[in-house]
Amino acid sequence: MRKTIPLIVLLSVAAVAFFYWGKNQNKDQASKQTIKEDATVAIAPSKPWPHSSSDIAADSKTTFGALPNGMRYMIYPNTEPPQRVSLRMHIAAGSLMEADDQRGVAHFLEHMVFNGSKNFTPDELVPRMQRLGIGFGAHVNAYTSFDETVYMLDLPDLSEETVKLAYTVMRDFADGALLKPEEIDKERGVILSEKISRDSVNYRMMQKQFTQLLPQSLLPHRFPIGTEEVISTAPRDRFVDFYSRYYTPQRMTFIVVGDIDPKATEEVIKQTFGDVKNPASPGGNPDLGKIEAPQGIQAALFTDKELSSTDISLLAIKPYTVLPDTSEVRASRMPLSVAHSILNRRFQRITKQENTSILSGSASRSPMFQFVDMGSIDITAKDDNWKDAVKVLEQEFRRALEFGFTADEINEAKANILNAYEQQLKAAATRKSDALATALAQSINDGSVFSSPRTDLDLAKKALDAIDAATCQKAFQEFWQVDGYHLILSTKEAPESSKDELAALYAESAKTAVTAPEQRASQTFGYTEFGPKGSIAKRNDIADLSISQIELSNGIKVNLKRTDFTKNAISMIARFGNGQLTMPKDKPGLNLLANAVYNAGGLGKHSTDELQQILAGKNVEFTLGIGEDAFTLSGNTTPDDMELQLQLFCASLLDPGYRDEAMRQFKAALPMIDQQLKHSQAGPQTKIEAWLHGNDERYMMPPTSALAAYIADDVKQWLTPALTTAPIELSIVGDFTEEALLPVLLKTVGALPQRNAAPTDLSPLRQVKTPDAPARRDETYDSKVPQAVAMINWKTKGLRDNTKESRRLNVLSEILSDRLREEIREKLGASYSPNAGVDGSDALEKYGFISAMSIGKPEDLEKLLDVILNIGDELAAKGATADELDRALKPTLAAMDKTLRDNSYWLSTVMMRSQEKPEILDLARNRKADYESISLDEINALAKQYLQKDNALKITIQSKAEK
Structure with a gap:
């Protein structure tokens, strides 16, 4: 639920501001003239490190240093994940440093450094990165806030070519941006589109509250996105002024974290950044005004x-x-x-x-x-x-x-x-290198x-x-x-x-007397005994995947995988029952109530408040999830708290609380949900979701009055059979030993009542009727914020039992995304983040889409629809190129390698239903080889099969302010 609480919203924006991707390219050739070559100051004092004036010691693994020009650096060797490195360039300058005629320039510059620099033409950098496996979003990002700008680059490998490119890119960000007038003009539309997409009633309210709270401060007048006037008209010299005076070595700190040799890295930093010059007249820190405290x-x-x-x-x-x-x-x-x-x-x-x-x-x-x-x-x-x-x-x-x-x-x-x-x-x-790098920044x-x-x-x-x-x-x-x-x-x-x-x-x-708070009595957890412990009935050790599959004497299936890449962390998830597929069709939206009432209803012996008191200082949790074809109970714990976690799991199955307080809280929130559905894109999105599912009641959002009429018994009747008798497949991954885990597993999960052995045949429930193509759906919502979304969904065979094709569709969607970026963002300047992806269900038969969308102005909707449709049609007719396939595959493969050292991948993708569907294990085994084998012919055949205009569903969402 989004709120307008002044400080909470205000501070969240102040802390992270806006995250923007710098994805910019065109076909002009860059000159070798950079805008800082006339700078003459070579030596400058660096800012002292905080630990130099503190009794707190800095982390001894960190190398702190400074170059003669004042630029600082931090180096932290770290091997998780191995053979990877994360780079950050922190610049102690943001929108607060702008002059009145530069409002928005700090953020605009964050885009422009990707749009032509000393070593990269405007259309060169993005493809160069992609060919080395560096994907936007996955590996490169940036943000601008009130007082800082941070560039982030996570390298997929440590090859000489990749590392050299990364340092060259970061050096160009520091002082090599060309800021060519024609590139600035081309980017204006992108920034304006970003401004529109970030706009909301909460954002506007926050601006008003800033002004109310800090009337004599600069802060209300320096929101990072800037003003439309400056974005639209600021001349090149205002960009050059800010870049020259604030992108200076004395304001820069370069951060390197990863599988590196600190001394060798230190030399590379010196060679790369040692000759960055300071300007003769660097920019100073602004006067932020004064605080006017109320009386x-x-x-x-x-x-x-x-x-x-x-x-x-x-x-x-x-x-x-x-x-x-x-x-x-x-x-x-x-x-x-x-x-x-x-x-x-x-x-x-x-x-x-x-x-x-x-x-x-x-x-x-x-x-x-x-x-x-x-x-x-x-x-x-x-x-x-x-x-x-x-x-x-x-x-x-x-x-x-x-x-x-x-x-x-x-x-x-x-x-x-x-x-x-x-x-x-x-x-x-x-600790992961990217998280450490961000923490250092x-x-x-x-x-x-x-x-x-x-x-x-x-x-x-x-x-x-x-x-x-x-x-x-x-x-x-x-x-x-x-x-x-x-x-x-x-x-x-x-x-x-x-x-x-x-x-x-x-x-x-204030005239009403208040009383002292009462001391609460301490309690102990009331669920420690579940009957005679069970035993292991069957066991299958899968050596190549380091997974053990166990069936307990009560029929519960358990999958175990010990890992060492996240210390002191254990994750688990249990699948049971049939989820949303079995939701009563005469009670649409019951899943929303079930989630709320189950998760906030506590246990029979303890309310959620009592549980928080009892479990203080412990690392245990379980949350009900309602998937399309199964319910899940998922949580995270530690080796020390594993037995308590399993006790909580058993209690959650056997004795959910369904307390009235949870029902009251859910129903009290319904007016807020109503407002969100009426005044945001959430409302149209629920209608489109239902339309795409053939208006099947299980996928519809009912009026909130219908939700208010449901009672707790409606939830109980739906959940109880799944909680008490349905087959369970429990998967546990992380930092544990079987010697410690199995005894507590057998006396908790193993002691539960017998479970049904065979899952229910759900074939009749897996059918939905998607709209016949071509078709169109237009939705509106009541808002004065002028926003619109254009979307094309091309129908596919769906994801269920169709992994090989789904993987190829993922790659095709990456190629489509890149073409959308080039055409809609770079050439038209109509949207800053057009994208495509694969949407579908592995629970429903023949439900799937290649989906492409772009946010824009309401008046541009038809143009955006036509552009997206034509890009798909061109891919269908002419196919992709070998270079496009290479640039789509390389980042995908790089991201894939990283997942192998991620507990969530093993838990959710491989283990979670591996006894129910053993073929999942082979899919995990051949995943990388299958992706590497993807051919251009396969991609182009799928493009021809699916991206035809007569296979498209056109969808629009736009705001229309009611009088």
Whole structure:
């Protein structure tokens, strides 16, 4: 559910801003003249590392260095995955550094560095990367935020050619962009399209709230996407100005993580970036303005009929105090984190009460850009009843200020925080290089010491040991007792006088006495005995895949695979029953209710709240999933908690809670769902999904009034046979030993009642009638945000029992995606992310499509449809080229290699139903060889077979604002 809570949304955007792919190319030839050759300053001091002024030691595996020109670098050797490396270029400059006539240029530049540089013509870089297995999205990406720009490149191998290309690309990003006027002009449409696609009522609301909260700051005027005027008209010199003054060595940090020799890597960095010059007049850091703290309660009202929820936020805003990252500073921040965690749990419990007036609540502290320190307490009102919800906010806030927190609350919060640090340490040996590279980049932006997991745990443990009720309450009071607060109401509609009423209600609520929170009694987990333990009836060890297949004496089938590439992590999933295929046709949407009521309903002996208390500090979970032809229970755990995880699994099968509180929460959220369906693309998408499935009731979204009429017994009647008697295939993968696992498996899962041996014949339920082609479906939704989607679905034979063709269709869709990018993005500038893929079902017979889509303006819909249709038709008539096949296959194969060291691949793709369908194992064995064998003739034959105009379903979605 999307909300308009000011700070939460605001900060999420501030933290990651917008992620944009730089996929730019054309046929012009690049000159060898770069725009920085006149720079003369060769030597500059580098920014000191945070650990140089801290008592916290940096991770000893990290090599920190600086070049004479001021550019810094961080090198971290890591072998997971092996033979791979991740590169990051962090530039300490973003949209805040723009002048008024450059608003949007920082992000625009992120695109332009791909559009012609010293070593690459505009149409050269993307194909060069693809031929080496470097795919966009999979291996190369970038983002621009308010205060940083980060380029990310993950290499699929360490061949000399690949590594050389990567360093050349990163060097060109640093100072080799040509910024040719014609390329800038061609990219304007792409940026404008991206601006449109990012637009939403929540985004617009966030901009308004920024202005309200920080009226004397630069922040509201520097959103990274920029203004339409600048994007459309800014001349080349404004790009050159920003690039020359802010893409400077003193602002750059180059990061290398992977299967590398640090010393050799250090030499390559010096050779690659040592002669990057600093400009004579580098750009400075902007004056961000000042913080205007309110006096008393300063209420504000924001309305928009498209909002999906009514939210109230209390915000404390103060200037940020810049402190070095030391052990004392880290320890000083911990008590407030614990306090906020406790307040979040209190709100969570209130949402489950029978006559609650809130749907959710949270408390947080979020410093931004070393400028502003914000605290936010946020409430989502039930049934838009903000008049009652504001009382909950005020009284729970005051309860925490006056009475603090109980010992049981503090112990639960501390256990969860400590456990998180402990798990990070246990998993440290197999951290993934891309995640490490991103964490290193984040440490630069945070100004924090990149310390080791061991150091982090030791500091956290010491800080947590010092926390008690008094320190927690004191920290909460010191942060939150300020001279005034912003009190913001965001709702669909309300008179202007509502903001005064909001403030009055808050003040009136303060007259109501609050009582101290009650200590909760401790409980123990009530599911540890399940009867006599079972035994192993059959066993089949599959040596080449390192998988053991077991059948227990009660008929439950188990698949085991021990892996060593993610330490201290175990994943598991159980398939049982027949899922959505068996959903009663007279109860469309029952799957939505079933998911909510089962997962939020707890167990017979414990509510979800009680489970959170009991399981604090443990790593156990199970979530019901409703697939097309099976239900699943999936979760993650650790070796230490494996027995508890299996006990929770058995309890979830035998004694689900189906509590009324879960039903109440689901029904309370239905008005929000209604709003989303009416005012976003979600509504049309549900109608199109039903149309593509022949309006089969199992794939329809009913009116929310119908969902509100369902009862818990409807869910029980559907789920109970699957939970109690259906065949189960349980798969477990990760860091375990059979010596430790099998005994607990036999006394938990092995002790469950006997299961049916044979699955049900579902053939009659696997039939749906897809629309006859050619056909067209047009859908609209009510929104003033001008957005549209053009889509073509070409019908195929489907995915079920059709793996060989499906793999080839995947490759064909990659070729189609590349042609869409070249035509719609690069030539027309009509959309920034057109794409294609294979859509279908392995549960339904003959249900499948090659799907291509592009986001654009409503007035461009027909043109986009025609372009997509013609690209498909041309592929059908003339086929692809050998180079296109090569550029589609190489990144696919590179990504495939990576999955072999990913537990989720083995669990979900190979093991999950391997006893039900043994042929899956052979498909896993021959996957790479099969992809490598794909020929151009096969691809072109499929293009000719499917991408014909008379086999196409045209689909459009567009906004139309109702009067």
